[in-house]
Amino acid sequence: MARKNLIEISSADESPNPVSAVRPLSGFVAPATRSAPIGGITKTLGHITQRVERAQDIEKQLAEGQMIVELDPTLVDGSFISDRFAIDPVDLADLVGQIREHGQQVPILVRPHPKSNGRYQVAYGHRRLAAIKEIGIKVRAVIRELSDDQLVVSQGQENNTRTNLSYIERAVFAVRLEDLSFSRDVIMAALNVDKAALSKMISVVRQMPMGLIHAIGAAPEVGRRRWMEFAEKLPMAKIDISALLESLSADNSSDQRFQEAFDAINTRPAKAMEAQARSWAPMDKSVSVTVKTGEKKATVSLGSANGPRFAEYIAGRLDELYEGFLKSTTETTGD
Template structure:
């Protein structure tokens, strides 16, 4: 299907619209009224004139679409997502609110598309994924500006618009940066797309490198959770508690909670691992002996009271070989 047919360029009932107010840019061809001749015009002449007029309007509209100078309506089924995802999820509550706003007031802000670089007659969205999703739910066409964009121009537009309008969370921005780097984009392009300096980008990349994707997916976008708390979680993660976090938060009862609540639970799991290791370390006096036993999850230490029994530590030390031999004998029995 050609782009001309999608845009449904036509002149209803053959009528010409009223003159548009003066603007700096030239109006679309065929929209400004022409001076009618006072002499009668034959049917064939009128038909040829209408065909020529429509061709001129379509050609001019194609030119303006390529330059991104006008807003058009496009079937959402012809629009594909950006080649780099910038969100972990679309909040269903926010999406429902957006659907109601568009239902009541119409789509006020257009999305930005480019002609799909690999699929003819299709488009790829630079920004406006939520608006696109809302129009799909409503079953209406999406209002869009179409521009020819390189991959770099698309990701910079995508990152800057999302940072300014939709306030991506810290972890989504960090994940977006990591995905761009995986695709070979330089740090200068990544910094431009996110509007950050080198130091801020380095901190993002440091955090995202320590948090497995399974944990990120289980937690979600976690709005309002900033770099410091994510860094705290990242420092406490181990292979064991990562598996626990991903398993627990993926369960239905935990998925029902908000993303910030799931983040808090993940931090509690990571902290509890450390707390259990600390609480496992204990001091215990051995009844009747001048010795205290200190234990932890990985070791045990005897502390001798030299004031109560001077030289007892050396006495035990001299007999350690004999004690160990008895231990091995019992283990082999």
């Protein structure tokens, strides 16, 4: 009965005996509990795993441009290609005031600088970056890996929607991109225009000296049609470009300078007085006199048999003739 009892108890208790109830081996002291160290290690490993996953998530968000970070603005360079002529100082001052009061609401987009380790290059947000550099705070930015094509498309599309570049600024931007060997498809995507519109933009800039375009400026109120008309008329005007540049007033707005230049190529100089010819001859036809007069020059020709002798006669009496001329002029004008 005792043996049977032992068997029944053994079969009823299926769980192993606790470590404290097991007779220790010689020279070995079992720990009081095994659950605490294993739980601690598991917990630590769990924390490490979470940190790794979090770091990977941060890296992914940064790579995809989903995370906003704060950067030292001195480490951020402008784009390798400019899309505007200059930042208007009045607009910049307004933006500085807005950021001082409300903070930087919209982050800029940058990429790791392709040539300078540890630096960044702006895709868009040049005005915000300039304002923040003036304030002296960190700039909020999205960092994204961008190819050159992706950068100019992002730059162009953002400026199309936010900064309202003028027509001529966008046209010059298109030419700069073409000069850097970007494809027409990329340029069209950056400017959000079709093939025909892009061709016209490039044609306008190609027909004009770049120095004249920059001397006029952005001219934000001047649209496509007037720039196209200006570009078409300029070569036909045969105007001295250097003189035109000197005539443009730096004190005027760029819209006013455009009008100055436009008026200059549309104002034709007064035509020089066309040479008029008069002929005279006596009854006997022994002398023929032809007088041609222009604005500042007159020619007298004498011919026929007595022509040479009559010419000598006139030459000998030039003083007398001129005095008579002055006297007739005084009598006519009353001076």
